[in-house]
Amino acid sequence: MESDVFIDDIRGIVSLASRRAGYADLYLQAGASHSVLFEEGRMDTLSSSEADGLGARVIKGENTVYSHRMGASASSAAEAIKEALGNSGIDAGRPLGGGDEPLLDADVKVASPDVSFFHDLDRKLRSECRFVRQISLRLRTSAKSVLIVKGDGSLAADRRDYTTFAAHIVLEKDGHLETGYEARSLLSGLDGFWRGGDAEEIAREALGRGLLMLDASPCPAGNMMVLMDGTAGGTMIHEACGHGLEADIVQKDFSSFRDRLGELVASPLVTLIDDASVPGMYGSFKCDDEGTPAQRTVLISDGVLTSYMTDILSARSCGLPLSGNGRRESYQCQPMPRMSNTFVAPGQSDSRELMDRVGRGLLVKKMGGGEVNPTSGDFVFYVSEGYLIENGKAGRAVKGATLTGNGPEALKNIVGVGRDLVLDPGTCGKYAQSVPVTDGQPTILISNLTVGGSDTGYDS
Numbered sequence: 001m002e003s004d005v006f007i008d009d010i011r012g013i014v015s016l017a018s019r020r021a022g023y024a025d026l027y028l029q030a031g032a033s034h035s036v037l038f039e040e041g042r043m044d045t046l047s048s049s050e051a052d053g054l055g056a057r058v059i060k061g062e063n064t065v066y067s068h069r070m071g072a073s074a075s076s077a078a079e080a081i082k083e084a085l086g087n088s089g090i091d092a093g094r095p096l097g098g099g100d101e102p103l104l105d106a107d108v109k110v111a112s113p114d115v116s117f118f119h120d121l122d123r124k125l126r127s128e129c130r131f132v133r134q135i136s137l138r139l140r141t142s143a144k145s146v147l148i149v150k151g152d153g154s155l156a157a158d159r160r161d162y163t164t165f166a167a168h169i170v171l172e173k174d175g176h177l178e179t180g181y182e183a184r185s186l187l188s189g190l191d192g193f194w195r196g197g198d199a200e201e202i203a204r205e206a207l208g209r210g211l212l213m214l215d216a217s218p219c220p221a222g223n224m225m226v227l228m229d230g231t232a233g234g235t236m237i238h239e240a241c242g243h244g245l246e247a248d249i250v251q252k253d254f255s256s257f258r259d260r261l262g263e264l265v266a267s268p269l270v271t272l273i274d275d276a277s278v279p280g281m282y283g284s285f286k287c288d289d290e291g292t293p294a295q296r297t298v299l300i301s302d303g304v305l306t307s308y309m310t311d312i313l314s315a316r317s318c319g320l321p322l323s324g325n326g327r328r329e330s331y332q333c334q335p336m337p338r339m340s341n342t343f344v345a346p347g348q349s350d351s352r353e354l355m356d357r358v359g360r361g362l363l364v365k366k367m368g369g370g371e372v373n374p375t376s377g378d379f380v381f382y383v384s385e386g387y388l389i390e391n392g393k394a395g396r397a398v399k400g401a402t403l404t405g406n407g408p409e410a411l412k413n414i415v416g417v418g419r420d421l422v423l424d425p426g427t428c429g430k431y432a433q434s435v436p437v438t439d440g441q442p443t444i445l446i447s448n449l450t451v452g453g454s455d456t457g458y459d460s
Helices: 007-021 074-087 117-128 190-195 199-214 235-245 247-251 312-318 351-358 407-412
Strands: 023-039 042-050 053-060 063-070 132-149 155-173 176-186 222-228 272-275 296-301 341-344 360-372 378-390 393-399 402-406 414-417 422-430 433-441 444-452
Touching (some): 007 132, 023 074, 023 312, 053 312, 117 132, 176 199, 176 422, 222 351, 235 272, 235 407, 235 433, 247 312, 351 444, 360 402, 402 407
Antiparallel strands (some): 023 053, 053 063, 272 296, 422 433
């Protein structure tokens, strides 16, 4: 992967910088992507990009200086390291040389996707359903090779291929609009991606969800038991709890989990895990973007908080072990603690038995977006597919449902965990950086959540 001509010199320079400053490293990236957006019956956007570059980081005490460059040559690496040292108030010493030969193999190719079938799929869905008003189809495939020169001069490398297909369908009935959305993402190139399913199947799921919402009833409001199906995707766990377990959030006192290691923070039925080493998951990697090997981290064990997710900076500052969660969107960004594949471990209950325990409540099959306050853990989430549970059975579909509560309190109010773990890939944003992740959970029964809706006639 790396050029042997100059890499040994760069390793020596990084090691020297690390000794002088306290810590230094170098991140190199070669990447390429293709993206296609089909909308209004035509190809709306076709784009291709390459992203080759590097970033040098120097940590001196509590201060971090970061310098990045386009391209990944030895000379640009030496310049970035020298600049980062200089801005840290450290004399680089002897001239830092290097040539223009790439340190990282920049020949990262991504096959241009064949999307000629988008037109046929659009016509087919419109001809079969008279309520369809708009169909948007998006396909993105990318590849990235990374090389990290760590503070001790050792090397870590990884290659990551990603593909995502998404369908968004707008439907109208009697002047009323509803939407259906479905996406599929894999840590895979195009060939492997299509072996696991096809575009029509994904688009039909989106269409079916939209049709369901056209005839759904307004959701009643009130405090009720909520059964979160495995297909809900772990959104609540990720947003309301996961970010609060990232060490930089904890360190800045933005987290309700601060200073609670060893304490009971959730129901004893809950074990929460972050594991980037699971093969093929969208949030998986061989090593993180600081060169730390991917690993399995148990964050909460039988309800007890056992670990935080760390990168090098937060681990050094807080005296915590490295968990391999130092991630960044690109060479232009500094790493920070980020989730990878985060999920609630399967429990012992059967999902049918959990449904029987509800009596009356809300079944959540699919979550939408929402908002979370990381300091308090308070959240509001939107339900994109939900059903009333009546007499222990899923009844009519409802729309306009929201879930309001507090993440730590919701964890404590979990009274049942199923055996049916479902993993759902997606993209996580934090401080304007986006990275691929996977969220997951089995069926979970929460004893008391505030459900918002336009129908106030619910009697709990």
